[in-house]
Every structure is written in C-alpha cells, then in structure tokens.
Amino acid sequence: MSRLGSWFRGATPKPSANPSPAGSQVDLRAQEIRLMEDAMTSAAMIMNDDIDGAEERLKKFDSTFHSLGMSVCIFMRSILGFEKAIMTEASNRLTDCENNAWNEMKKAQKDAGTANENDERIYPPGSEYALVMAEAQLMSAIVAVLHESLTEGIKGFYKLRKAFITLDGIMEAEIAYLKKKGFQPDGSESKATSTPDDNSDDADLEFVDADESHSGAQTPFQYEGHLDGKLKDLALDGDEKFTGSEEKLAAKSGFEGGPDSDLFTDPVDIFIHSGVNMCFGVLLLMISMVPPAFSRLLSIIGFKGDRERGVQMLWKSSRFNNINGAVAGLMLLAYYNGLLGFADILPSEEDVHNGAVVGYPKARCAALLASMRSRYPDSGLWRLEEARVKGNSQDLYGAIEILKNNTSSKMRQVSALNNFELSLDSMYVQDYSGMRDNFLRCVELNDWSHALYYYIAGCAELENYRNAYHAEKKDEAKVQRHKKRAEELFRKAPTVAGKKKLLARPLPFEQFASRKIQKWEERSKALKIDLVDAVGVSPTQEMVYLWNGIKKMQGPDLEKAYAALSWDRLTTSEEARNKIKAETDEQAVQDVCRAAIVRSLGRFEEARDLLEDVLVLDRLAFKGATKDDYPLPAAHYEMAVLAWAEVLKPEVRKSLSPKTADDAGSESSGSDEKEWIRQKMDDCQSWLDKVAKWEAFVLDARIGMRVQTGMDTIRWYKREHGWATA
Template sequence: MSRIGAWFRGTAAAAPSPTASQADLRAKEIAAMEDAMAGASMIMNDDIDGAEERLRKGDSSFHHLGIGVCVFMKSILGFEKAIMVEASNRLYECENTAWNEMKKAQKEAGSAEERIYPPGSEYALVIADAQLMSAVVGVLHESLTEGIKGFYKLRKAYVALDGIMQAEDAYMKKKGLRNLSKDQIASSSNSISAGRGNANDDTDDTDLEFVDADEAHPGAQATQTYEGHVADKSNPPAKELSKLSLDTNAAPRPSSTKVGIPVVNNASPDSDIFNNPIDSFVHSGVNMCFGSLLLIISMVPPTFSRLLSIVGFRGDRERGVHMLWQSSRFDNINGAVAGLMLLAYYNGLLSLADILPSEEDVKKGAVVGYPREKCSALIAQMLQRYPDGTLWRFEQARVLGNSKDLHGALRILKSNTNSKMRQVSALNNFEMAIDSMYVHDYPDMRENFLRCIELNDWSHALYYYIAGCAELELYRNAFHAEEKDETQIQLHKKKADEFFRKAPTVAGKKRFLARPLPFEQFVTRKIQKWEERSKELGIELVDAAGTSPAEEMIYLWNGSKKMQAPELEMSEKALSWGRLTAPEEARHKIKAEIDEQAVRDVCRAAVARSLGHLDEAREVLDSVLAMDKLAFKGPTKDDYALPAANYEMAVLAWAEVQKPELRKKADKADEEDWLREKTEECQSWLDKVAKWEAFVLDARIGMRVQTATDTLRWYKRERGWTTA
C-alpha cells in the first residue's frame, strides 16, 4: 500500500544533508498517516474496537482524526447523546493537534520542492475534516446553540477546503492537466464563479493569499504559506457568514475573499499526479469532505432554509455527488467514507423520492438520478476491500429493496445481524423492520421494531407506535377472520393497546435543534386523537383507530415505491373501511372525519399510482384537494395530508412526462409543448408544497420536494428550456 520508498528514491541521493533531513521528516509523516489510515479502515471492515485500539498507539493528528472518525461513526449511526459529546471532545482535540502540526510543517517546509498543495495542507485537511464531523454532530445534537455552532463550523471547513482546491486547480492548470469533462458536471461554467465576487476578476488562480481567521488561535499572524483559511480578518464572522454561498446559480456577492465551488479533477488514483501518498490523501480527502458538504446542504428541506440563511449556505447536489464518486476511487479511508456517503444518499434519501430521472437518463449520465448498477458495483468494490464489512452488506440489501426485491433484501438483512458494531446492528434491524412492514409480515414487523428499542435509543416512541401498528393489523385480521378465535382477538387487541399507550410516555426525550422530533410529535398527536375519539364514541382506544396506521407509515416511508403488485394489492385491502373494528355507528362517524378521509385517500392514491393506475390516483386526489383547508386545523388533526396530496399531484404529472406511452399522439413540436406543459404542471404543484405553512411532517415531505426540484432543474436544462 505504501509508496514511500519509490517516492524518495528519486530525491534522496542528490540532496544535501538538510534536504535529506527534511525527507526523513516527510517519511515519518507519511508513515504515521498510512498507519492511521490503515487503522481507521478497520472500521469499514466491522472492527471498530480494533481500529480504536490500533489508533490509540499513535499520537499524530492523523491518529487523532482516526479516533475521531471511530467515535463519530458511533454517534451518527446510533444518535446517542453521550457518544455525541465524546465525539465533539475528540474532534476538538484533533483540531488542536492538527493546528500545531500544520504550523510546524509550514515552518520546516523546503522551498525548492514543487508541490500540488501548499505546505501543511494535509493538516489543514485534517482540521477541516474534524470541523465537518463536529458540525454534523452539532446539528444532530438536541441544542439549538450547538446546531448553530455546527453550521459555523461547516462554514470554516468550507473555506479551508476551498483554499486547498484552488491550489490543486492552479497546479493542474500550470501543468496542463486540468480535466473537466461534460460528464463531470453539466453546469460548471455557471458554478465556478459562485460566491467569488466578480468572476471576471478571478483571472489568476495561482495568486493564493491565505490569511488566518480562526478565532480559536488568537495572535496568529498572516503568513505567505497556507493557513487553511481564506477569510479576511478585517471582516467580522457574522459579515463573512452572510456572504458565503454554495449555490451554483446564485448571483455573485461582492467580496474580497475568493471562495468558490471547486473545479473537480478527474485524475485516476493510479495517475502519476498522485504518486506522492500525501497528495493522494489530500485529494481523496478534499473530494470526500467537500462533496459531503455540498450534498448534505443540498438535501436540507425548505423548512430549514431560514436557519441555513444565517450562514448563507446553499448546496450543489450534482457537484457534491461527482466529488464523492471521485474520492470513492481511492483505496483508503477517505474513499470508503465517500462510498458510504454515496450509498446513504442513494439508498436512503432517494428511496424517499419519486420525482427522479428515468433509468435510461441515469445511464446517459443524469447525476441527480439513482444509478442502481453503479451502486451495486461500488458495493462489490468495497466488499473486496472490506470483506467482513456488515455496513456494505446492509447497503447491498437496500439496493435490492430499491429494486423491488424486498424478500431478497430481507434474506440479506437476516443473515447480517452479527455485526461487532451495535450501531450497525441497529441500522440493519431497523431496515428489517421497515421491509417487514412493506411485505405485510406483521409478526416480524412487531418483533423487529421492539428489538430496535434494545439496540437504539433514538426514538422509542416511534418504535412502540409502529409495533402497535403491527399488533393492530393482527387484531383486525383476527377480528374479521371467517373462523374467529376470541383468544387471538383479545391477545392482539391488548398488545396493540399496550404499545400505543406506551409510545407517548417515552416521547420528547430526543430533540433536534431544540425541537421535538417530527415523528414523535406525529405519534403523540395520533394517540391523543384516538383517545379523544374513544371517549366521544364510547369505544376502546384500539377500535378508535381509523385508516390503517401501518399503511400510513408505509406511505410516509414511501414503501409503495419498493413494492411489487402482490404487496400493493395487500395495501389496497388494508386501506378498506371494512377493516375497522368499531361498531357501525362509531365507524360511520370515523369515516366522516375530513382529515381521516384525506389520509386514507392519499395512501390509496400512492398505491394506485404504483400499480400504474394514474387516472384512478388523480381522481382520488381530486377529492382531497376539494377539501376545506380549515378542516385540517387543530391540535390533533393530520395536517400533512393536504400538502401531501399536492405533492402526489406533482408525482402524477412527472409520471406522464417519464412514460412515452402516456403521451398524446402528435407531431414532434406538439409533443415538446406537451412535455413542457406537464413539466410546468409538476413544478407548480411542488411550488405550492414548498410554500406551505408549517405542518408536523413538513421536513419529511420537504426532502421529497427538494429532490424533485433538483430533478426538474436538471430536466429543463437537458431539454434546453433553461440554462440554470
């Protein structure tokens, strides 16, 4: 793995003693870096304890970063507050160690050696890496203050990474090696100047003036070497925050600071450009960090845009995805983390989305779509590198789920429960629980969600609630069975009641940016609604449930997208009013509630659409859109149903755009007009949802809207309807 000997053979023989001494220091640094990276890579092979043990034997900033990665992985996989605090502390130590080593590297750097990156860039990358992880932990923390600090750390990481990328770009241009193809990023000409001030003034990328602006190190002086920051100290942080933008289409902001979206170099890991291990580390690391940053910010739903405006952040999904793919080509911890980010994005976020490019468009290079074949190839590559990595098999199952092979996904998940990392076991188990729900295996669904309570403390309220949903369906099955078994009826009814009543009692223990978790709010309101209904109608709590809450959960996780016809037909039956268990008079009153009707119809429309019955879906949604908005106002009303219906109309319009057989028979000019009309129809429905007033699950619906907006922006650009 190491190329230390090959790197130094060409320089050590002719060098005088001081240079030889410098070469020894570089060799020591590279050895420490490679040892730390090898240790950190053990995480990806399901040996996080072994990784920590090995990393604690070293004292370099690379080893500190590796330990930080270990704790960070535990914190984001498990969402546990104590581990988040530990992660923050470890990453802060890493920042300080790297700062000192960066200063030392700059001071001792030789002037004769030609470099891609300025002296100390590898340590600046470590600092930015630690800041990026600290920011993610801060945003996931329960405190709004910590969240805002996290966004500020994102800003600092961005500025440092931008400086390194500018240096790389300048070197590539100098050597004539700059490689920016059409397949890389379609909008590069618009995006490079974003946030840099006047693009016409940026004529000399080799003019790199890096000035320290880190408030954690008072007294530091401006130097001619790389400090990892490009901010001008004359501008206070708040002013600088307001200037920063990651929006590739935003108008340039006046600024003396050169901060822009980086040009992506597409050089191979085997290229002579990266025969220096430090350059390989920096290049793969910057692409991983910057790509993650751009991607994460691009996924923030519209409801959080006000918070993000504090730091002026707007992401670039296409560029971020491309940078992550570039990093994933490198056989090191940076490449592995980039691979995980890509798979989490594709198999997680995009599994919730409906408005995406077609598979054909993805094969032609549509970056905003879901590249199933590339994901499978990436997982195969990672399993070769890390054959014991349960995380990769977990992602393998998710690819199958997204390919509508839920039973195949479950087979992998059930054989992947022996991870040494409890956090990975929790993820694997949650995916089993969700997939069991999609295939309507209610006993497994119940057991898996109850096991989530043992493995993870993120949202016990949600886990109890969905376990209750499984028991409710079993109760309804027993209640409506041709041969009734009173013992089974009462058993499942009692269990459902127990889980439903337990859920609100454990809600509110977890918060996100000082706000209650949306799903816990949803659960609490739902149970309160049923309790009020049961008192009003004189029936028991379980009988007061209306539209199948399990099917409602399937809709909210977009499970119908992963189902085949048999599962979808089972969902249709589960959504029948005939499944209710309340007496006839009470049943009639439940069915008459407007928001109850709306929830059921939104779920039915999604199922009909997934079965290809678009006209039926539109007819069902029209009945929801005709409902009075005021009927959804109230502390226990299901207020998400109306904006969800608007979103579903956007999905139907996009389905017509994507399916040639649905287009009207006309000449090519008329067809183009029709496509444009349908695309604008889709956009108008999305705009309505994006501007909707706050509702309980607005962030969840908002993520779908954000992805859809990116897709339409890509589609319009591809058709030549816009240059944005």
C-alpha cells in the same frame, strides 16, 4: 491578493544560522507519511465492522492523523447509534483533533522550505493538517446538528462554514497547480482564483477560520464566496476538456486517473486529494438535501449546496483504496439507496445512462458495492446496502433474506441499522408479527426514538387484532390477546416521547405519534369505545406511505395494502365507524395513501380523482392539536409525482398527448408531444413550488426532502432540454 495569500502571511521561514540538514527534513517527511498511512490503515478497520480493533491500533501513536482516526471512530459510533453520551464524547474528541491539526498546520507553515521548493508542490505546506482540521469541523457540525440543543445546532452550521472555507483554499491550490502544468479546465468564464486586483469581499479571507482563541483576522459570519464558480470551472467525472500541448494526457489528469494518476502519486497528495473530494462532496450533498422548510437555517451559513457536484466529488474520492474512499463510497450508497430510495421524481434509467447525475445509476452503484465488499468482506454495512439495493429493485423478500442473515456484526450500531431496515421491509410486505418483533428489538439496540418504535409495533399489533377480529373462524382469546398488546404498545409510546430532540424541537415522528394517540384517546372517550377500536384508517399503511415503501412494493403487496385501507377493517359499530369516516382529515389520509398505491399500479386517472377530493378541502379542516396536518401538502406533492410519472411513461404520453389531424409520426405530432411534455414539467414544478412554500406542519421535513429531490430533477431536466429560465 489571492485568498491563499493571507494563509502565507507570517509563514515564510526566516533564514537560520544553523539550518537543519536536508537529510533530517527527508526523515521527518518519511515519518509523517508512515504515521499518516498507519492511521489511515487503522481507521479503515472501521469499515470492516471493527471499531474496537481500530481504536486499539490507533492508540499506539499520538500523531494528528491518529487523533483524526480516533475521532472518526467515535463519530461513527455517534451517528450510527444516535446516543447522547457518545455524541458528547465525539464533540470533545473532535475539538481536540481540530486544535491539534491547527497547531501542526501552523508548524508546517513555519518550517516550510524555500519558495522554489514550494512551487513544485500540488498543495501548500500544511495542507494535510488543514484537511484534518476540516474533517474534524465537518464531523463536529454533523454531531452538533444531531444534538438536541438549538445552540449546538447553530454552532454546527458555523463549523460547516469554517470547513467550507478551509476546503475552498485547498481546492483553489489544486486548480492552480493543474493549470500551471498545462491541464486547463474548460469554462474560463468562471473565476478560478482571485487576483491581486480582485475587489471581492472574500479576497483576503484567512485560509483557516481561526478559533476565537487564535490570533488573526476573522472571516465574516456570512460567507458568499466563489466556490460555485470555481467548481463549475473544474469539470468533474469524465467531463474534462483540456487544452495545450499535454492534451494526450487528459485521460490521466488528476480528475480522471484516480489512484493511478501520474499527478497523484505522493502519499500525502493522495491523502489530500481523496480527502478534499470526500469532505467537499459530503458537505455540498448534505446542504443540498436540506428541505425547503429549513431554508432559514441555510441563511446562517450563507451558501448553497450543490447535489450534482457533491455526488461527482464523492465518486472521485471513492476510487481511492483508503479510508477517505471508503467513507465516500458509504455516503454514495447511503444517498442512492437511502434518500433516493424515498424519492419519486427522478430521471429515467435511460437519462441516468446518458449522464443524469441526479438519478440512480444502478450499474455504477452495483460496481461500487462489489468493490467495497471485496475491500471490507467482514462488514455488515455493505450487506445492508446490498439489501437496500434489492428493496429499491422491488425485491423486498430478497432484501429481507439478506437482512435476516446479517445480524451478527461486531458493531452494535451496524446491527441496529440492519434491524431497522428489516423492520421497515417487514412492514412493507405486511408481515405484522415480524414487523412488531423487529421494531421492539430496535428499542434494545439503540436510543434514537423509542416512542416511534413502540408506536409502529403497536400499529403491527393493531393489524394482527383486526385480522383476528375479522377472521372467518374467530378465536376470541387470540382477538383479546392482540387487542391488549396493541393498547399496551400505543400507551407506552407517549411515555418515552420527547427524550430526543433535534435542534431543540421534538422529533417529527414522535410528535406525529403522540398526536395520533391523543386523537384516538379523545375519540374513544367521545364514542365510548376502547382505544384500539377508536383507531381509524390503517396507521400501518399510513406509515408505509410516509416511508415511501409503496415504491418498493410489487403488485400483489400493493393490492393487499389497498385493501388494508378499507373502512371495513375497523373493529367498532357501524355508527361509530361512520362518525370516524366523517372526520375530514381521516378521509384525506385514506385518499392520499390510496392515490399513491394506485399511481404505483399505473392507474393514474384513479389516483388523480382521489387527490382532487383532497385538494378541494379547506386548510382549516386540518388545523388543530390532534388533526393530521400533512394530507393536504402531501396531495399537492402527489400531483407533482403524477405529472412526472406521465412524462416518464411513453404509453401515457401516447394516450394523453394532444392529437392532430396529421399522421402520428408527423412533425406536427412530434411538436405537440414536446409541448405536452413541457406542460407536464411545468405542472410538476408548480405543484412542488406550492409544497415548498407550505406553512410548517409536523412532517414537513420528511415530505420536504422528497420535494427537494424532485426540484433538483426538474431543474436538471429543463436545463438538459433548454427550457431553463434565469
């Protein structure tokens, strides 16, 4: 029996002695559509920075769709502000929404028409409510993982599995309908649907994994279904190849035609199609970004993410002018401008132009952003993304200008995000007073990590102190003012650390900051100097490296950052300075930060020399309660980035690839260059594999996400060039 079969068990309506008139069914359908469209229109106000207005309008009706809209409101408040009380409220509201959707879905199944009528549907009866339930489960999972409790986090991953199965059933129905209509996706070797003879373990799974309080068989906790094959079977984003008499309609298939498709014209079908692509895209993308160090958590839910397919499905949903399309667009821009903004190992612009899904499509993102800004002209979210685009294009000063003019959002959460981005950009351009003030404003705007905000504000004041200390015309009052303020901020940070946790673990950056300050306190006592004078290599530039601001900086700012890492910036005696320099982890921090800067400046051999000084160090040198434990794995990662950078730079290939006695344009030389590129790819993969398998360290998740993106890129490149291995 097909996977959908168990969904229909018991759902076939019994003949009634007094059947409802057809007209009443039409009226009910029309009412459902009106409620759904009103709820979506109301919820879309969120994307225009008007959560209050959205909630006020959504309160007017109590349909399941309005319940979903209210849930989206509280969900957006919770993830944008990271406030515990709001997260708890979001969890409760999402649970209510999920239960309501379950009841409505069961009612729709019971009230379904005849089999002949159902055969003309794209989706089985009740699919719209199944989608609402999956959206609630997906949002619940995200909130749970962001919650402090490990128990809640595990429940969240279980919710992901449930949403996965629900969406799987809806997508299966869509594929079956398209095939029935003659749109035969290419790739018949993959299983698109289960058959009555299918002996797979999940052939009889419930379409929806019921809560424990509901009757019916439960799905196994470990899900290893066939979605991967199903999605491979379903080509996406312009790659469709159809057969049959309707080949001329291929361009208008439901997968390419977007809102104008001949297939997706019914409002309920549009809601389902755009919503499934949005939800599935978010789910696949989110799981794919889990760093290698968290691989054990993935085993809980038993399936893998797929970054390429997730991104493609989000692009598909973003074409629709509804709340689903807007959320998909926001996720895409957050992914490209956020995650990929931190990544180094990405396809070239030429590769992206030729279809590399794992890369950063600048033109396409610009068009998407323009579309979203026209749809929601009052929203600061889209202006924030515009600033991120500027930053990723190495126009930090242009980004700062946009952010400074984007502080008047009606949503405090949007203002908080905008201010945090402004804080980071101020740090990258080394505007230390602006950096200090903006990070302190973060304390006022949200509750996520006050310890981190105070710590980085202290780093900014430290740089102001060092500037004043080394000024040609020293102003002693100014020197002492900055010194006192820096110490106050550093000492404040540990007092507010630990109030936020992720899966019962301290936030990595809070743990990092607390260890740093403890190290400086111990050093100040040992050397008999003040806390601020005991700080070693620039902690500001260290933070720039860890946030990969180096990627956004141009030459002059990079040179200034390199100088800021000098030991001459310290404010203590030469004897004390030499003792600080002698600490292995301290020197390694400087070498890694400088290597990243000179690599960004194109000085690859200099970068390699600095990294090799780190790579020869013993791991034991980085062990200890206050030791910086990330420089050694970071150095391995930087070696991978160097190998990739050399692949992307034609002038580097020309100078470093093997030479032959033949002319440079000869077939032999071309073969040598290809072999050299493949060797560099293997080197890159080897360095990444080492970091992926590294033992736990404080910032393993942050570096791990960059590693994961790099591994996706290498996997894509090898596949494209026929170098992939089984």
